[in-house]
Every structure is written in C-alpha cells, then in structure tokens.
Amino acid sequence: MKSFANQSNTQIAWLARRDGTVVIGHGPFRAAKEPLEDGISFFKRDFAIQEDFPWQIPADSEVISAADFKSRFAGEGGLEVEWHTPDAMPFSLVFQEIMDRIRQGLIEKTVPVVVERGRAKHAAGANIVAAMARQSAPLHTYGWVDGDAGFAGATPELLISMKGLHLETMALAGTAREEDEEVFGVDEKEIREHEYVAQTLVSKLLDLGGLRRQERAILHLGSIVHFLTNISVDLESEQEPKRLLRRLHPTPALGPLPRTDETMAMLNEWRERLDCPSEFGAPFGVWEAGRFEAVVAIRGLWWQGKDVLLPAGCGIIEASRLVNEWRELRLKRDAVKRFII
Numbered sequence: 529m530k531s532f533a534n535q536s537n538t539q540i541a542w543l544a545r546r547d548g549t550v551v552i553g554h555g556p557f558r559a560a561k562e563p564l565e566d567g568i569s570f571f572k573r574d575f576a577i578q579e580d581f582p583w584q585i586p587a588d589s590e591v592i593s594a595a596d597f598k599s600r601f602a603g604e605g606g607l608e609v610e611w612h613t614p615d616a617m618p619f620s621l622v623f624q625e626i627m628d629r630i631r632q633g634l635i636e637k638t639v640p641v642v643v644e645r646g647r648a649k650h651a652a653g654a655n656i657v658a659a660m661a662r663q664s665a666p667l668h669t670y671g672w673v674d675g676d677a678g679f680a681g682a683t684p685e686l687l688i689s690m691k692g693l694h695l696e697t698m699a700l701a702g703t704a705r706e707e708d709e710e711v712f713g714v715d716e717k718e719i720r721e722h723e724y725v726a727q728t729l730v731s732k733l734l735d736l737g738g739l740r741r742q743e744r745a746i747l748h749l750g751s752i753v754h755f756l757t758n759i760s761v762d763l764e765s766e767q768e769p770k771r772l773l774r775r776l777h778p779t780p781a782l783g784p785l786p787r788t789d790e791t792m793a794m795l796n797e798w799r800e801r802l803d804c805p806s807e808f809g810a811p812f813g814v815w816e817a818g819r820f821e822a823v824v825a826i827r828g829l830w831w832q833g834k835d836v837l838l839p840a841g842c843g844i845i846e847a848s849r850l851v852n853e854w855r856e857l858r859l860k861r862d863a864v865k866r867f868i869i
C-alpha cells in the first residue's frame with residue numbers, strides 16, 4: 529500500500545468519483561494521445577490549450593473507497609499559510625474592460641480569475657493533499673502532485689460522468705453566502721447568470737440523445753450556496769471523452785459566452801494578466817475501462833515548495849457590480865481556506 533511522501537520524485541494523481549470511490553494513480557506517468565482501453569488513465573489539460581497528449585497513464589493505479597482514501601491520506605495537521613490579500617486594482621481594470629466588451633455586444637458573460645498568494649511555513653504539498661483528502665461529497669477531491677509542485681482541490685462542479693450510454697453533467701453558477709439563501713433564491717441577476725450556463729449546456733448536448741434537465745436547485749456547501757441544475761442524457765451512440773470535453777469545455781461557468789476563438793483569446797489574456805494558473809478551471813478526469821468522469825478544477829490550491837496560489841473566478845454579466853464580485857471572490861477563497869484548517 530502506497531501513501532503520499534513529499535519526495536522530489538513523487539508523482540501521484542487522484543479523483544473522487546460520484547459513486548464514492550477514489551481513483552489513485554501512482555507515477556511515473558506517461559503522456560498519451562488515447563486512454564488505455566481496459567485500464568485507468570487520467571485526463572489533464574490546461575484551461576486554454578488543447579494538448580495532443582492529454583492522457584496521463586500511471587505506472588500503477590488503484591480504486592479505493594472515499595473512507596479508505598481519507599484514512600490513508602488525510603493526516604491530522606492543518607497548513608499554516610501567511611496570505612497576502614490580492615490588490616483590487618488589476619481586477620478592477622479587467623472588470624471595466626469586460627463591461628466595455630459586454631456593452632459593445634461582444635460577450636454576454638465571462639469569468640475572470642483573481643489569485644491570492646501565500647507562503648506556507650513548511651513545504652506545502654503533503655499538507656494540501658491531506659486537507660483535500662478530508663473533504664467529502666458533494667465535493668470531489670482531485671489532485672496532481674509532481675515532486676514538490678502540484679495542484680489539488682475539492683470541487684463541487686462535475687463536468688462529465690459517463691458510463692456506457694448514460695451521461696450526467698451539471699450547471700453550477702450563481703453564488704451567495706449561506707445566510708443570504710432566501711434572497712439569493714429570487715435574485716434575478718444570479719438566476720440569469722445561472723441560466724446562461726444551464727441553457728448553454730442543454731443546447732450543446734441536445735443532439736446527442738434523450739436529454740433531461742432537472743429543476744434549478746440550491747446546493748449547500750457550508751458557508752456558501754450555489755444554483756445547481758442537474759442534466760442527464762441517454763446517448764444515442766457512444767461518445768469519446770476527448771470530443772465531449774471539446775464540446776463542453778469551457779462552459780459559461782468558467783468560460784465566455786458566446787465561446788469563440790476571439791472571446792476565448794480575450795479571457796485568456798485577462799487570466800494571464802491576473803496570473804491565473806493554467807490548469808485552473810480546466811477539466812480533470814479519469815477513465816476506467818469505458819467509464820469516464822471529469823470535474824472542473826476549481827476550489828483548489830496550486831503550490832511549489834512553500835509558495836501557494838489560491839485562484840477563484842466569478843461570472844461577470846451586464847448586471848454585475850465590482851464590489852459584489854470582489855466580495856464573491858473572497859467568499860470562494862474563504863471556502864478553500866476552510867479546507868486547510
């Protein structure tokens with residue numbers, strides 16, 4: 529039985545799936561064009577770039593229960609980090625530019641990202657892995673460790689869960705503090721922001737088979753709530769994960785609406801300007817012999833040695849206001865900081 533050791537040559541990946549199992553891959557990993565037909569392969573890519581070799585084949589892999597994963601990796605201690613509150617000025621400039629683009633009719637929605645930086649007292653990797661291993665459903669813990677660098681999180685956003693001819697996905701967008709739940713439920717701006725995502729997903733999947741869209745609900749995640757719409761499709765034919773991801777990613781929960789080369793280029797420029805890590809908001813998935821599950825890599829930490837990054841994004845539409853978005857970004861970062869206590 530292997531556990532996590534903070535060694536310079538350690539390579540490990542994991543993803544908690546909907547059914548309560550966790551798939552773990554141990555390195556070294558080999559990058560590949562296609563997944564192993566009968567084995568386990570991880571899917572890892574950047575938000576913007578479509579790599580030719582997005583599959584990562586582990587030297588060794590295992591599937592264990594979430595409870596076993598927790599007892600093996602969770603550890604006890606928290607992670608002490610000295611955080612540096614991000615400067616609001618660069619974000620306010622990006623926000624203004626986005627509003628100009630919206631008024632010009634070039635975009636309806638996009639999702640800039642603000643990054644908070646921190647410095648941990650000790651090498652951060654092992655403690656971050658432990659913190660994410662302590663998180664449970666409805667969050668999906670995920671991670672990628674490469675020596676003393678990596679990223680790991682506990683995301684509420686499932687992008688694809690596919691087994692044979694059955695596919696499930698979700699629209700997750702619209703955010704409030706838990707204590708504001710009542711007014712959130714009737715907030716037109718939040719509902720519109722959510723509906724952009726739900727309706728885009730429906731339109732991108734409609735031609736694949738029999739689609740069912742459930743009613744919009746509120747997902748409770750402790751301090752924070754979101755609008756959630758579950759969507760399922762009985763597929764007419766088998767779908768290749770890579771092609772499905774190309775169809776769906778990025779949804780307007782993380783990406784621009786409409787999604788064109790031009791609007792993606794705008795968002796990538798804003799993300800780069802605000803120093804967003806390249807995998808933030810990208811699909812991260814695992815294939816196991818005909819079964820594929822991928823989450824959206826948000827609510828996580830990126831680290832190298834003792835340096836830690838905490839990115840969070842917020843959906844901007846015409847009705848968005850700078851102060852509220854800044855507050856929402858902090859709310860999302862605070863949710864991640866709670867993981868590491």
Ligand SMILES: C=C(O[C@H]1C=CC=C(C(=O)O)[C@@H]1O)C(=O)O
Binds near residue numbers: 754780841
């Ligand atoms: C982009 C993030 O959240 C997404 C998921 C839920 C709600 C969101 C929102 O209300 O903007 C975002 O779409 C993030 O946590 O960094």
